[in-house]
Amino acid sequence: MLVLGLQGSPRLHGNTSFLCSVLLKEAQHLGVRTQRIDVARQAISGCVACGICEKEGFCPVDDDMQAVYPLLREADLVVMATPVFFYGATAQLKSLIDRCQAFWARRYVHGLVDPKSSSRQGVLVSVGATRGENLFDGIVLTAQYFFDAVGAAFEEKLTYRRVEAPGEIKSHPTAERDARRFIQHWVSARQGRKKLIFLGSDNTGWSQIAGAFAQYHGGGRVEVQSAGVNAGAEIKPEVQELLGEKGMDLAFRAPQPLKHAMEFVKPDLIVSLGSDAQRTAEGLDVPVETWELGAERIDVDAGETRRIRDDIEKRVLTLIARC
Numbered sequence: 001m002l003v004l005g006l007q008g009s010p011r012l013h014g015n016t017s018f019l020c021s022v023l024l025k026e027a028q029h030l031g032v033r034t035q036r037i038d039v040a041r042q043a044i045s046g047c048v049a050c051g052i053c054e055k056e057g058f059c060p061v062d063d064d065m066q067a068v069y070p071l072l073r074e075a076d077l078v079v080m081a082t083p084v085f086f087y088g089a090t091a092q093l094k095s096l097i098d099r100c101q102a103f104w105a106r107r108y109v110h111g112l113v114d115p116k117s118s119s120r121q122g123v124l125v126s127v128g129a130t131r132g133e134n135l136f137d138g139i140v141l142t143a144q145y146f147f148d149a150v151g152a153a154f155e156e157k158l159t160y161r162r163v164e165a166p167g168e169i170k171s172h173p174t175a176e177r178d179a180r181r182f183i184q185h186w187v188s189a190r191q192g193r194k195k196l197i198f199l200g201s202d203n204t205g206w207s208q209i210a211g212a213f214a215q216y217h218g219g220g221r222v223e224v225q226s227a228g229v230n231a232g233a234e235i236k237p238e239v240q241e242l243l244g245e246k247g248m249d250l251a252f253r254a255p256q257p258l259k260h261a262m263e264f265v266k267p268d269l270i271v272s273l274g275s276d277a278q279r280t281a282e283g284l285d286v287p288v289e290t291w292e293l294g295a296e297r298i299d300v301d302a303g304e305t306r307r308i309r310d311d312i313e314k315r316v317l318t319l320i321a322r323c
């Protein structure tokens, strides 16, 4: 699991930063992988409304945002953290959010669903100096549409009024405790899930398809990764097409080695796809199930690849029903 913190304040020792750290440290303490991005330290320019993402599904602007897209796709929990600046999010965080128009376009123009969107969640953290009733209204609306674009259910908002000087949040009666409790509940709700790894030879073909189907159909019930004995350079374009035909989106994903997949997770089951994977999995102290698909590699004819894709989907549904 990955908790991704998008910290939007330019004050790195300010109130938002403190709350974001509390959330991420608690997640780490509970064994969850975290990544924090201090957005104001990134070079992320605003959306120029060129329309290319609506045509092609990608943003052509080559800046630090290109490294954020894959993290947003990998994240299980997205933390949107921002102080109130003129009743909105900070300009730096808003630039990042606007660049997520590429995700919006993939979903609503291209009709492709990110398989992890059935289980990803979002939490809003925000602080403002004044006490007005409507102080967080603008930010909450932005968060709602941001989380929808990145495929995350809006799970919780932690918002605090009358917090101004850097560090003032530390003396708030509940803020730190609220943040810790939120993460503790979030992690404990996921702890009982079966952890599955779909293992292929280089994680560029069938294992990616199996992993995506399991995330898509398994929703919150299983924790799924796919991996390779060795990781290839990129997912095969045929795989993107095969899942695109089913309305699923594998963009921004990359193959990962088994070692990486097991760094934070001891799987309950490894499903091995192919002979390399079977040999490796059988050498580990983990239950293994081997799927014979009829072709080790994806370079068989189109009819056969579709048949294997559909066979994988059926096997995944049966497996999930057992979990």
Ligand SMILES: Cc1cc2nc3c(=O)[nH]c(=O)nc-3n(C[C@H](O)[C@H](O)[C@H](O)COP(=O)(O)O)c2cc1C
Pocket (backbone or CB within 6 Å): 009, 010, 011, 013, 014, 015, 016, 017, 082, 083, 084, 085, 086, 087, 088, 127, 128, 129, 130, 131, 135, 163, 164, 165, 166, 167
């Ligand atoms: C440019 C700017 C605009 C702000 N606008 C508002 C505002 O509209 N309403 C408000 O209550 N506080 C406003 N504030 C105050 C901050 O929200 C407040 O100081 C907050 O605690 C800063 O959080 P940080 O320490 O995480 O940066 C503004 C501060 C700045 C610098």
